[in-house]
Amino acid sequence: MKFFIDTANIDQIKEAHDLGILDGVTTNPSLMAKEGIKGEEAIANHYKTICELVDGDISAEVLSTSFEEMVEEGKVLAAIHPNIVVKVPMIKDGIKAIKWFTDNGIKTNCTLVFSAGQAILAAKAGATYVSPFLGRIDDSGWDGVQLIEEIAHIYNVQGFKTEILAASIRNGNHITRCAAAGADVCTCPLDSIL
Numbered sequence: 001m002k003f004f005i006d007t008a009n010i011d012q013i014k015e016a017h018d019l020g021i022l023d024g025v026t027t028n029p030s031l032m033a034k035e036g037i038k039g040e041e042a043i044a045n046h047y048k049t050i051c052e053l054v055d056g057d058i059s060a061e062v063l064s065t066s067f068e069e070m071v072e073e074g075k076v077l078a079a080i081h082p083n084i085v086v087k088v089p090m091i092k093d094g095i096k097a098i099k100w101f102t103d104n105g106i107k108t109n110c111t112l113v114f115s116a117g118q119a120i121l122a123a124k125a126g127a128t129y130v131s132p133f134l135g136r137i138d139d140s141g142w143d144g145v146q147l148i149e150e151i152a153h154i155y156n157v158q159g160f161k162t163e164i165l166a167a168s169i170r171n172g173n174h175i176t177r178c179a180a181a182g183a184d185v186c187t188c189p190l191d192s193i194l
């Protein structure tokens with residue numbers, strides 16, 4: 001299982017990278033805002049800095065929600081660095097956008113996934129990664145890790161190539177259970193690793 005760090009904080013990325021076990025980074029608009037990164041140029045520069053620090057897939061999320069805008073925004077993000085993975089929300093236009101990126105050789109991370117049906121749609125569109133949101137599923141009274149098990153089973157039976165990226169991780173117990181459940185990647189806040 002690969003380890004990604006779920007932050008836009010450069011010090012935390014450096015700390016995780018120094019451990020020698022970091023395979024990539026995920027960010028989202030709230031994580032970028034938390035670091036005070038605003039505006040197209042500042043966002044692009046921040047992603048460039050992260051890509052220069054970590055040699056692995058770096059997820060950069062689109063802010064728009066229509067197919068046309070997501071494609072335009074994703075093209076700009078993908079042009080920042082070859083390791084950028086365009087993170088696209090699991091909505092109807094998001095599926096269309098993921099298919100467009102797949103057909104045009106751009107890697108994607110389908111985010112905000114809460115069901116196995118959504119994970120099937122993401123895989124059919126050719127997403128590089130699918131991100132089920134464990135912690136938020138737990139918050140609503142269900143068991144997020146069970147969803148990882150279900151998706152892993154379906155992808156295995158169907159031979160889907162999309163990698164399962166367990167997101168919204170809250171603690172070490174999530175990480176070990178995701179490893180047992182068949183997640184390909186866990187994206188973790190630094191304090192859940194150490």
Ligand code: E4P
Pocket residue numbers: 006026027028111131133135136167168169187
């Ligand atoms: C990662 O890609 C997600 O954006 C992140 O894990 C979401 O976590 P949260 O539920 O703590 O916001």
